Amino acid sequence: GTVSVERTRTPGVALVGGGPGDPDLITVRGRRLLAEADVVIADRLGPRDLLDELPPHVEVIDAAKIPYGRQMVQEAINEALIDHAKQGKAVVRLKGGDPYVFGRGMEEAQALAAEGIPVTVVPGISSSISVPGAAGIPVTHRGVAHEFTVVSGHVAPDDARSLVDWAALAQLTGTLVILMGVDKIGKIAEALISYGKPGSTPVALVQEGTTATQRRVDATLATVGERAVAEGVRPPAVIVIGDVVHESPERTQR
Known part of the structure; x- marks a missing residue:
């Protein structure tokens, strides 16, 4: 047989x-x-x-x-x-x-x-942590950020379907990581600023992170809407908002 x-x-x-x-x-x-x-x-x-x-x-x-x-x-x-x-x-x-x-x-x-x-x-490695890391950005860092919050940006803050409390997010002192938010980042930044987050807060957009075509665009909350458009940032991209954006492996504590 x-x-x-x-x-x-x-x-x-x-x-x-x-x-x-x-x-x-x-x-x-x-x-x-x-x-x-x-x-x-x-x-x-x-x-x-x-x-x-x-x-x-x-x-x-x-x-x-x-x-x-x-x-x-x-x-x-x-x-x-x-x-x-x-x-x-x-x-x-x-x-x-x-x-x-x-x-x-x-x-x-x-x-x-x-x-x-x-x-x-x-389980898989989430882009919310790995893509900032690939661009040299830690989502948490001693003395800088004791929390990070991952938010979906696919629904704008002024949309009735939004389940996100943007006012509460604006009060947080840690890192905000936004996924699927490239086309809404202007409105998201406006909302955060209107709820009290400083316009000078650093922002990084990391497009196609971990791949050969990865690129990073830096901005602030006040400029990120314009920067994203001017630089032609396209999905998939991860957006990091907070002081950790200014950290890098080369930087040492003074």
Whole structure:
């Protein structure tokens, strides 16, 4: 008879945080699950280079290209995950950063759980910490910042849908890290200043951090709206607001 070779595999779907973009910054577990996958559904953000290394039999699906007709994009992605998992395939949902940091990972986990499909969540290195670090900015520093707050900037402060208390954020003394805020940074800066944060507060925008095309643009809260436009800063970019922006590895305490 035939000898069947049983390969190790994780049943169901693995929601894998791919990290901030550099393919080396995925976890060992995430890398192993990718290697075992039959199907990978990948985001535009995240380490695309990892997909080039996959064996030829692995089906790679671009999440942005899943047809969604009457459904929402997210519903269509959930459906694709469910369909492939029900066919008995090992499925990896490769996401940028960490699956649960503004990545809609829990929506996917809940949709899968509702269908009785096992879910493995693999944490990823969040861009909120790693991208400032790649640009030489520590999110905390002794004597400078004892806290950092990570905020989604995809909804403007004056939008009725905003869940963020910008007035409270303006009173904090630590570091503010804003994700998905490039096109809203002018309005965000205005709101923070209007609630009392000094216009002189340093700001850094780090575009495509950890990748070969990384670049950093410095500004202040008063100038960042104009600077971002003048310098043509594009997503993905992480915005760091606070005195830590002026720290660097070369700088020593006097």
